Amino acid sequence: MNGILYFYNMAESHFLFPESRPLRWGIIGCGSVAEKKSVPAYVNTPDFEVRMVMRRNEEKAKDYARRHKIAQWTTNADEVIAHPEIDAIYIATPPDSHKFYALKVAAAGKPCCIEKPMAPKYADSLAIYDAFRAKDIPLFVAYYRRSLPRFLKVKQWLDEGLIGKVRHIHWQKTKPPSHLDLSGEHNWRTDSKVAPGGYFDDLASHGLDLFTFLLGDIQMAHGIALNQQGLYSAHDTVSGTWLHEGVITGTGFWNFGSFQRVDNVEILGSGGKISFAVLDEAPLILENDSGQQSLEIPHPNHVQQFHVENIREHLSGRTIHPSTGKTGLHTSWVMDRILGNG
Incomplete structure (x- = not known):
């Protein structure tokens, strides 16, 4: 698993940081939410590094990487997920693609944070949750208000x-x-x-x-x-x-x-x-x-700052993040019920 040691916690999965370097993040989707709310928080969090970003539009991907001083960019999400120098993935695309990308991340064995809502329907959210749980891989959902x-x-x-x-x-x-x-x-x-x-x-x-x-x-x-x-x-x-x-x-x-x-x-x-x-x-x-x-x-200047810092604390084994795959799944169930889908 990319040289990172995982261990199971009775509440949620954790893993230990590599001792000699920052945890390297890859970003799938760098639209409006990634401009100020989220990705700068990953950049500013100690022991985190944003190494690569992906967007389907080549010019926009390249421009985003240049402006945010991120070393690598691509138009291919698979390249981010499979990259040996990427330890964890943040999915910041619209919700209809969350399941598609998240299952690939789970298969690659990498921790993941998914933008909210977790998926358009509860069944899709459940599939995501089950994939990460089956491998005891940390999964977070960007309900950052729990950390504000x-x-x-x-x-x-x-x-x-x-x-x-x-x-x-x-x-x-x-x-x-x-x-x-x-x-x-x-x-x-x-x-x-x-x-x-x-x-x-x-x-x-x-x-x-x-x-x-x-x-x-x-x-x-x-x-x-x-x-x-x-x-x-x-x-x-x-x-x-x-x-x-x-x-x-x-x-x-x-x-x-x-x-x-x-x-x-x-x-x-x-x-x-x-x-x-x-x-x-x-x-x-x-x-x-x-x-x-x-x-x-x-709020902080980058509204996801405390949420991202809590991801770091969770992955370091010091605490349990308030917004995990389990809590995000429950919210998806509630939304389905209110919308009459379940």
């Missing part, structure tokens, strides 16, 4: 019981159609072959994954998904209900043809309420018998 300080503060408030027993969580996420939606230009986020749930797949997945991190796994989920506007092939409005750990109810409403932009979560407890936004950088608000507290906790 602002959401760790929410978890701290919950763990400290500052709103008493949690009773219910509700999320409203709405926005008007974008210029791209109205223009009819291709957008993977609204193409049902790539993202059946539309923006729900891209955006709501972040929140649903975060809620299981904060409140525990979801035992049941149901929903209604429609295409109200007829602007594109994917769903544009979704409503859902779910149940955490058998005791905490949840509801969500996502509409991408609304007249206004709203991103608001409320966690209601027996002794208070926590309010925050999943996608926007709004204040965290805690209300209880002691009054109201509002906190502004900004």
Whole structure:
């Protein structure tokens, strides 16, 4: 396995770093998410090195490598996966290709981080998870909000019981159609072959994954998904209900043809309420018998920085990453249930 020693941990797989050099990453897909959010975080993380990037467009691949000072580039993903000087792979392509590339990475025996959502449907996510689990290879999913300080503060408030027993969580996420939606230009986020749930797949997945991190796994989920506007092939409005750990109810409403932009979560407890936004950088608000507290906790410059640093800690055997293949698989199941696919 490329000279890297693996060992099994009862929670998730780990492996030991090579002692004499950084862990060398290959990137499959270097579009918008890789510009600032993710790949610079890999570049800036101690003991990591981004050695090669891949994009199908030769000029764009070459330009990305030049601008980000990455030594090698290619238009062939197989070249990245099989390269003897690449230790681990980050898949940053649209979700319809995640399974295709991830199974190749698993076959090559290399650790992998996959952009969210893990795959368009639960069955595809399960196939990915099973392939890595069969070889005890570390698998991560880029639900980076689990690693961000602002959401760790929410978890701290919950763990400290500052709103008493949690009773219910509700999320409203709405926005008007974008210029791209109205223009009819291709957008993977609204193409049902790539993202059946539309923006729900891209955006709501972040929140649903975060809620299981904060409140525990979801035992049941149901929903209604429609295409109200007829602007594109994917769903544009979704409503859902779910149940955490058998005791905490949840509801969500996502509409991408609304007249206004709203991103608001409320966690209601027996002794208070926590309010925050999943996608926007709004204040965290805690209300209880002691009054109201509002906190502004900004994101890092590269929003996946803490997520990537946690990958390093996990691969070094020092901790368990909060977003693994197992947790990403659960989020895929919840999304399938709400969209009516399972």
